[in-house]
Amino acid sequence: MNEEPEAGLRGRLIDAGVELVHAEGAQALSLREIARRAGVSHGAPRRHFPTHLDLLSAIAHQGFADLADRVAATLAAGHDGPRAELDALARAYLDFALTRRGMYELMFRHDLLESGRLGLRETSLPLFELLTRLVDRARPGAGPEPSLVAGALWANLHGIAQLWGWGSLQLASGTDAVEPLLRAAVDAHLGPAGLAR
Amino acid sequence: MNEEPEAGLRGRLIDAGVELVHAEGAQALSLREIARRAGVSHGAPRRHFPTHLDLLSAIAHQGFADLADRVAATLAAGHDGPRAELDALARAYLDFALTRRGMYELMFRHDLLESGRLGLRETSLPLFELLTRLVDRARPGAGPEPSLVAGALWANLHGIAQLWGWGSLQLASGTDAVEPLLRAAVDAHLGPAGLAR
DNA sequence: CGATCTTGGTAGACACTGTCTACGACGCCT
DNA sequence: AGGCGTCGTAGACAGTGTCTACCAAGATCG
Numbered sequence: 418m419n420e421e422p423e424a425g426l427r428g429r430l431i432d433a434g435v436e437l438v439h440a441e442g443a444q445a446l447s448l449r450e451i452a453r454r455a456g457v458s459h460g461a462p463r464r465h466f467p468t469h470l471d472l473l474s475a476i477a478h479q480g481f482a483d484l485a486d487r488v489a490a491t492l493a494a495g496h497d498g499p500r501a502e503l504d505a506l507a508r509a510y511l512d513f514a515l516t517r518r519g520m521y522e523l524m525f526r527h528d529l530l531e532s533g534r535l536g537l538r539e540t541s542l543p544l545f546e547l548l549t550r551l552v553d554r555a556r557p558g559a560g561p562e563p564s565l566v567a568g569a570l571w572a573n574l575h576g577i578a579q580l581w582g583w584g585s586l587q588l589a590s591g592t593d594a595v596e597p598l599l600r601a602a603v604d605a606h607l608g609p610a611g612l613a614r
Numbered sequence: 615m616n617e618e619p620e621a622g623l624r625g626r627l628i629d630a631g632v633e634l635v636h637a638e639g640a641q642a643l644s645l646r647e648i649a650r651r652a653g654v655s656h657g658a659p660r661r662h663f664p665t666h667l668d669l670l671s672a673i674a675h676q677g678f679a680d681l682a683d684r685v686a687a688t689l690a691a692g693h694d695g696p697r698a699e700l701d702a703l704a705r706a707y708l709d710f711a712l713t714r715r716g717m718y719e720l721m722f723r724h725d726l727l728e729s730g731r732l733g734l735r736e737t738s739l740p741l742f743e744l745l746t747r748l749v750d751r752a753r754p755g756a757g758p759e760p761s762l763v764a765g766a767l768w769a770n771l772h773g774i775a776q777l778w779g780w781g782s783l784q785l786a787s788g789t790d791a792v793e794p795l796l797r798a799a800v801d802a803h804l805g806p807a808g809l810a811r
Numbered sequence: 812c813g814a815t816c817t818t819g820g821t822a823g824a825c826a827c828t829g830t831c832t833a834c835g836a837c838g839c840c841t
Numbered sequence: 842a843g844g845c846g847t848c849g850t851a852g853a854c855a856g857t858g859t860c861t862a863c864c865a866a867g868a869t870c871g
Binding site for chain 4: 644645646656657660665666
């Protein structure tokens with residue numbers, strides 16, 4: 418499922434960037450610092466990435482691949498029906514966003530997504546289609562179409578991940594645990610756990 | 615509801631920043647450019663804002679005030695019951711996020727929120743409490759507590775605003791209208807429109 | 812009334828950033 | 842051997858945020 422790691426300086430730059438964003442956060446990803454960590458001069462990356470944003474996009478791309486791997490590994494563990502799989506997916510998504518904060522932030526930088534580099538926006542499509550399939554199987558036929566529910570649910574997960582990630586939701590809802598919020602969101606879009614199936 | 619505009623250079627800097635973020639977007643808010651637009655040297659802002667982030671926080675603060683004004687104006691129009699008010703609030707929120715994109719982006723910059731400057735995170739609390747009250751009144755007593763539902767709903771609005779704003783949701787769900795998505799989200803958290811109340 | 816201190820702005824320096832250009836080393840091919 | 846891409850280096854340039862020295866005008870006070 419994962420493409421083989423790229424050889425040469427191009428791959429080393431991406432690796433250095435991934436390491437850096439995990440260690441220091443998204444704002445530390447200056448072109449020159451990445452080059453420094455890869456042991457080359459600041460002009461070298463230009464041979465492989467025309468601009469700074471292209472390099473960042475490649476790093477974010479790697480992040481989406483990691484997320485896909487995590488989700489795949491979670492689902493491979495085996496679950497009791499599509500609803501349980503959805504719960505697991507939601508938790509894995511949130512977990513990724515909260516533990517890999519810098520990478521998650523990078524992956525959803527609007528200027529990266531909007532620049533259309535590397536088809537970054539399209540990179541999340543397979544994950545979204547998986548979500549749509551699960552929604553379709555987890556819910557009885559009635560109600561709005563699955564892609565709509567999946568879209569709303571994805572947006573909900575994304576919003577929880579972000580707002581919780583920087584403390585706004587803790588402050589607002591007065592709790593210090595995400596799980597109830599996550600459960601409330603999933604239940605809202607799919608109905609309470611025990612019903613379907 | 616709005617505090618009076620601040621006089622002096624401090625207020626002029628904020629105004630220049632607000633204008634700039636509306637005209638050119640959030641990445642254009644360099645300290646020097648704001649100073650230029652306010653007609654002062656690049657060192658002048660330092661007398662009023664110790665650091666660049668403090669100035670940005672003050673601008674974002676103004677954005678939250680604008681959002682609160684918009685929501686208040688929307689609710690003042692008069693609606694038929696709390697559920698209709700919630701629909702109007704959700705639409706106003708989304709409308710703000712999509713028309714004032716640069717400002718919305720600035721308001722939810724994590725480094726601003728996390729730095730705790732100006733109590734920026736607390737600024738959204740009144741709006742959230744309003745949301746919680748409406749949720750409480752719009753839903754029959756059963757189910758999870760209102761603050762939890764309000765938190766999940768807020769996260770959903772935020773997620774829709776962001777993902778839609780930069781085109782990811784259009785691509786994923788295959789539609790080009792937000793309204794169905796917004797309705798699906800509100801219905802999911804509060805139940806279909808006709809039922810309650 | 813004159814000296815002094817505070818307030819609020821200017822001007823220049825510094826380190827750092829992303830981009831661009833000139834240059835050079837190296838391998839490959841004919 | 843000669844030519845030619847490929848790929849990295851080194852330096853310049855404009856722009857950034859921050860810091861420091863300076864200075865002009867007002868207020869305060871002995």
